[in-house]
Amino acid sequence: MTKLWVHAELQGGKPIAPTFELLTKARAVADEVEAVALGAGASDAVDELGRFGASRVFVSDDAVYDDYLALPATHAYEQLVSEHEPDGILFPLTYDSRDVAGRLSGRLGATLMSNVTDLSGPGKARTAIFGGRLDVDVELSGSPTLLVVRPKSFPAEPADAAGAPDKVTVDVELPDDVRKAKRIERHEEKQAGPKLEQARVVISGGRGLQEPGNFRLIEELAEAIGNAAVGATRAVVDAGWVPYSLQVGQTGTTVTPDVYIAVGISGATQHLVGMKGSKKIIAINKDEEAPIFQVADLAVVGDALKIVPELIEEVKARKG
Numbered sequence: 001m002t003k004l005w006v007h008a009e010l011q012g013g014k015p016i017a018p019t020f021e022l023l024t025k026a027r028a029v030a031d032e033v034e035a036v037a038l039g040a041g042a043s044d045a046v047d048e049l050g051r052f053g054a055s056r057v058f059v060s061d062d063a064v065y066d067d068y069l070a071l072p073a074t075h076a077y078e079q080l081v082s083e084h085e086p087d088g089i090l091f092p093l094t095y096d097s098r099d100v101a102g103r104l105s106g107r108l109g110a111t112l113m114s115n116v117t118d119l120s121g122p123g124k125a126r127t128a129i130f131g132g133r134l135d136v137d138v139e140l141s142g143s144p145t146l147l148v149v150r151p152k153s154f155p156a157e158p159a160d161a162a163g164a165p166d167k168v169t170v171d172v173e174l175p176d177d178v179r180k181a182k183r184i185e186r187h188e189e190k191q192a193g194p195k196l197e198q199a200r201v202v203i204s205g206g207r208g209l210q211e212p213g214n215f216r217l218i219e220e221l222a223e224a225i226g227n228a229a230v231g232a233t234r235a236v237v238d239a240g241w242v243p244y245s246l247q248v249g250q251t252g253t254t255v256t257p258d259v260y261i262a263v264g265i266s267g268a269t270q271h272l273v274g275m276k277g278s279k280k281i282i283a284i285n286k287d288e289e290a291p292i293f294q295v296a297d298l299a300v301v302g303d304a305l306k307i308v309p310e311l312i313e314e315v316k317a318r319k320g
Contacts, residue, residue: 004030004122005086008049008057009097013041015049017197018092020156022149023052026090027159029121034058036080038073038170039065050165051158060170064179070099071178078107079172081144088122088145101146111140114148128273151197152256152277193222196248199229202257202278204248206233208264208285208304212241217308218263224315231255233271249274264304267292284308
């Protein structure tokens with residue numbers, strides 16, 4: 001029987017959204033699905049993890065997993081894997097989870113694959129190469145395999161007949177040498193409107209907006225449409241126009257909204273990887289040769305600084 005574990009990363013005491021995506025996929029490819037939740041709020045998350053198919057949840061509410069980076073969780077996983085022998089462990093593609101997965105791979109000598117976009121079992125996964133232009137299927141050896149999965153690769157769906165999962169308390173002695181890198185502060189950007197990864201409409205701006213003050217046009221369009229999220233390219237983030245939390249792309253957030261509006265974005269590979277899964281893509285750019293037009297369902301060739309204000313007024317008029 002195939003047994004997959006899902007690393008339930010906690011944020012604010014609750015599992016992050018990709019956890020439920022991973023549980024949904026794990027149910028489809030494994031005979032047994034279990035979860036591991038470490039840190040404050042772990043016990044409170046058990047029922048919700050069970051609702052998405054975890055038959056057993058390993059938990060520890062010890063704050064050490066929140067206060068110290070990666071090493072305590074890595075040490076706990078090493079002990080748990082030795083005792084319970086899962087065939088594979090799925091991790092969300094976040095900074096904290098990648099840190100744990102990488103260190104655990106070193107400790108166990110286990111095969112690690114990152115940027116996974118699909119899987120049919122612990123040893124068979126898919127990823128994208130050449131900037132997302134080509135999908136390849138990969139066979140992985142050894143057990144357990146460690147798979148770091150891109151967000152939004154699968155839908156999150158509750159199990160049809162989920163029962164209350166077994167709760168197993170993680171009782172692992174943590175030596176002093178795993179208490180090294182301590183998190184002394186956590187900062188979260190304030191955000192208006194829906195989160196990028198959850199929004200049905202995403203409007204992103206690029207360097208075609210020419211200067212930081214013009215990025216306000218993106219925000220005004222999102223406000224006019226309503227319930228839309230604002231995104232940006234890496235170039236705009238690196239230039240300091242907007243915070244990193246708005247970055248869409250390979251090194252930012254992956255989005256798959258119903259509608260993605262790219263304003264003044266040329267379409268660098270790094271950006272396309274993070275949004276090409278959108279159902280409908282609308283691109284506004286004055287360069288008719290811009291790569292973004294190759295993936296766009298609707299291409300608008302023109303000056304974004306002239307088109308977007310008119311679009312805002314049209315949206316307001318139609319809604320008013």
